[in-house]
Amino acid sequence: MSRLISVFGCLTLVLASLGIEAAPAGPSATSLTVPIEYYRLANGLRVVLAPDHSIPTVTVGTYYHIGFRIEPKNRTGFAHLFEHLMFQETPNLGKGEADRVIAGNGGLGNGSTRFDYTNYYEVVPSNVLAPALYVEADRMRGLAISESSIQNQKDVVKNEVRVNVLNRPYGGFPWLDLPQAANTNWFNAHNFYGELDEIDAATYADVQTFYNTYYVPSNAVLVVAGDFQTASTKKEIEQQFGSLAARPAPPRPDLTEPPQTARRDKTITDALAPRPALAWGYHLPERNSDDWYAFALLDVILLQGEESRLWQRLVTERGYADGVEGGMNLLGNAYDYEGPMLWSASLVHDDSVSDAQILEDVESVIGSLRNGTVSNQELATARTKIRSSLYDVVGSPDRFGLVEILASTALFDDDPTEINRIESRFAKVTPKQIQSVARRYLTPANLTVIHLLAGAKGPQS
Amino acid sequence: MIRRLHVACAAAVFELICVSPIRANGIPQPGPAPVVSLPSRDEIQLANGLNATLVPYGHVPKTTIVISIGTGSIADGARPGLAQLTTDLMKQGVRGGDAASFYRHAAKLGGAVNIGAGVDSLSVSIDVLAEHAPEAIRLLSDVLRHPTLPESELGRLKTDLKRAIAVSQSQQQGVAADAFAARLYGDGPRGHRLQESDVDAITYSDIRQYAATELTASRSRIYVAGKYDRAAVEHAIHTAFDDWAAGDLPRMDHSLPSSTGSVILIDRPGAKQSTLLIGMPVPALTSPGYTELSAANAVLGGAGLMSRLDQNLREEKGWTYGVSTQIESLRDAGLWVLFADVNTPDTAAALREIFNEIRGLAASSPSVEELKRVQNYRAGHFLMGASSREGLISQVAFVDRYALSADWLPSYIQRLQAVTPDGVRTAAQLFDPSRMTIVVAGDLSKIKYELEGVDALKGADFH
Secondary structure (H helix, E strand, O other), X not given: OOOOOXXXXXXXXXXXXXXXXXXXXXXXXXXXXXXXEEEEOOOOOEEEEEEOOOOOEXXXXXXXXOOOOOOOOOOOOHHHHHHHHOOOXXXXXXXXXXXXXXXXXXXXXXXXXXXXXXXXXXXXXXXXXXXXXXXXXXXXXXXXXXXXXXXXXXXXXXXXXXXXXXXXXXXOOOOOHHHHHHXXXXXXXXXXXXXXXXXXXXXXXXXXXXXXXXXXXXXXXXXXXXXXXXXXXXXXXXXXXXXXXXXXXXXXXXXXXXXXXXXXXEEEEEOOOOOOEEEEEEEXXXXXXXXXXXXXXXXXXXXXXXXXXXXXXXXXXXXXXXXXXXXXXXXXXXXXXXXXXXXXXXXEOOOOOOHHHHHHHHHHHHHHHHHOOOOHHXXXXXXXXXXXXHHHHHHOOOOXXXXXXXXHXXXXXXXXXXXXXXXXXXXXXXXXXHHHHHHHHOOHHHEEEEXXXXXXXXXXX | OOEEEEEOOOOOEEEOOOOOOOOOOOXXXXXXXXXXXXOOEEEEEXXXXXXXXXXEOOOOOEEEEEEEEOOOHHHOOOOOOHHHHHHHHHOXXXXXXXXXXXXXXXHHOOOOOEEXXXXXXXXXXXXXXXXXXXXHHHHHHHHHHOEOOOHHHHHHHHHHHHHHHHHHHHOHHHHHHHHHHHHHHOOOOOOOOOOHHHHHHOOHHHHHHHHHXXXXXXXXXXXXXXXXXXXXXXXXXXXXXXXXXXXXXXXXOOOOOOOOOEEEEEEOOOOOEEEEEEEEEEOOOOOOOXXXXXXXXXXXXXXXXXXXXXXXHHHHOOOEEEEEEEEEEOOOOEEEEEEEEEEHHHHHHHHHHHHHHHHXXXXXXXXXXXXXXXXXXXXXXHHHHOOOHHHHHHHHHHHXXXXXXXXXXXXXXXXXXXXXXXXXXXXXXXXXXXXXXXXXXXXXXXXXXXXXXXXXHOOOOOO
16 A cells, blocks of 8 residues: 555645745735646547645546536426436446445545536545546446436436425525526526426437437536646546547527516415515626626625625614525526526515515615725625635635536636636726626616515414 | 643554455556545643644635534523523624624634534634634634623524524424424423424523523633644633633533334325434444444445435435435434435335335345445545544544544544444344334325334334
């Protein structure tokens, strides 16, 4: 057995290898630089390598540029069902075998379906990198799913929807409800988890077509982050993925959302909920634009944490709820989506307060940002919080957050080095810009509201 | 008087022993396993009995601070909910200031203060930019020693707590968990289901009294993990806590779960799924054979999708999104628990399969390969748990809480890897269905008749 050293004693080396450099001066003591190598294989597969030897584990993520927005129109929930099927049989690995290779060697893996991608990822002890790459290449090469496995996973997925949505108070609130109410383009406005009968309707042919269309090397990115040797890993990747046939990238439907011109309201009754709830959302500026960076700071100022302005007003001052939560992209984070997105917030409140009253307070808080500028101190605190959370993204032992950003920016912008500019782009945002995005996007015409009525008949026992 | 221990951890070396992949056709073999050391830790004890554990760790400039105090709802007395409401009020400002300035202070450090009360462990924590670690220690000390406790906020916090109770009781899993705990523990702090009327009964003077008497130095332990300036952190601990009153020793909960088997059915008309909660007491962490028991638990339901219960009920039958089992630690025992939400029509069949799997493991030993996969899975989780600030603190705090030996963490993986297939089978014989508390919450009009036919439920009172 070779010994991989404990790194806990050699801080300087660790810092150098991670590339966190001391800045000469300025408000932040350090700045973040993730070493990144980015290239494409001949078949079009994008590859991002981010070595970091601080912990002897390595994280592998394969992200396909197909999320639940783009699923067949009479097959809601299909993208997610398909994600489950990627864990079933392939020509080389029987049912459950991929999981046994990963988990049975001390790793942990999973997959998830999001707005604009579906991902498969694992973190393994660094000696298990080659088997992990094998598992990912294997399911990119071909599937051999049996009819019985398709039926089995339909049943599992329907039970997932039951436990998370149908049999749970506030189950789809507001993460499933809000996009459906705020958007008009079907791709952005359907039930992403899926109607049970449409999940049931999926056929073997649907599975084949979906796989052949979207699960091609040119529509994916492979990210490897953590404790690996670059040269030998590149060789291993070429060996495992290089032989996959090149296939055309799928066409992308028009995902644009027509500008909203008037406030939208939707009322739903939740038969299981004991108290009413309220959610509100606004369409966001385009991701990665200057406005978007300003909005991300605005989100922190308005909504992230107990000192945020909405929390302060709605929770601490008014006592409407024990918290108000939300942000940019309820099914992920601000960085990991591509298409049209909402900034939203929600709370569960008592009957004694009306939705109109709460919305009046929301409007008053938002109005204060449209009509005035934030102080440099408030902006500095927001930046500090972002910096603090970015360190956690990079420093987290599973590196999933890091892989997510690298994969998203590779897939959507063809440039995973964006992570190294995040801090400086936030640093450029001015109080004036914050006011400007508040004026442009947080407008009454851009607002969608979900009113959840409590349908439960009182406490049950 | 400062006593400082430098616990040398050169021996704290873990190795993952790898399984040979199931098929050799094309699957690359894992290379030699990496070896990991636990970071060393410094211990400081103040004259008033307060202990501090410092763990230098990680490569990003962040620090996590947790202060754990040996009290909680165990000191609620005749006022259930008192510890919870006290911690809620402690978050409303420090040193006479209001909540808003307190929250802003924490945010400037790059974090937010969390407070929570368990049965006999109340904790206050924050995760901040490393440069602000000393200031964060002062802030946490203010929360514990100088909370504003504004009476004006109590009404709002009571309303919030009552709303949270109503929401929890509207969740099928919440209702099931309440009934489960009540049956296992009776009306003590672990078994009492908090009611809105309990909240109403709590007075402001109850809260002041609790905060003034329960939070004391000799009950407290500070954990600091991350990158930080050691001298500055140590100085901050002294400045913030040297003059804290020693007070009484930690309170300790010695509840034991009931080992009398019983079945509780909860009607949830129209429920799309049935919630199953099954549990029974098992030997404590330090008992001989505990590692075998924990391995048996992992084979059954504690190793994710590889576990037998998930393989059967989910991957073969499709009756559930997931079923899992775990052993919760208590001071004098463990509580083995199974959780699952299963499709309504499959409820009785799922229970039958659960008991079949339990009996099957007690009857025949798992294969060496199956056991090795599960051992690797648990070892991998353990190592990843030890690879974050929060995870390290929780592992060290666990050792402190249960007064485990110094080599408990360093030898964890060796103990785990020493478990044999026969050891697992023998341990699994402890999972005795006749001693289990079984809660089924679901649409009884659809499931009750079939449940009456499940062997393991024979003799239960269904009315």
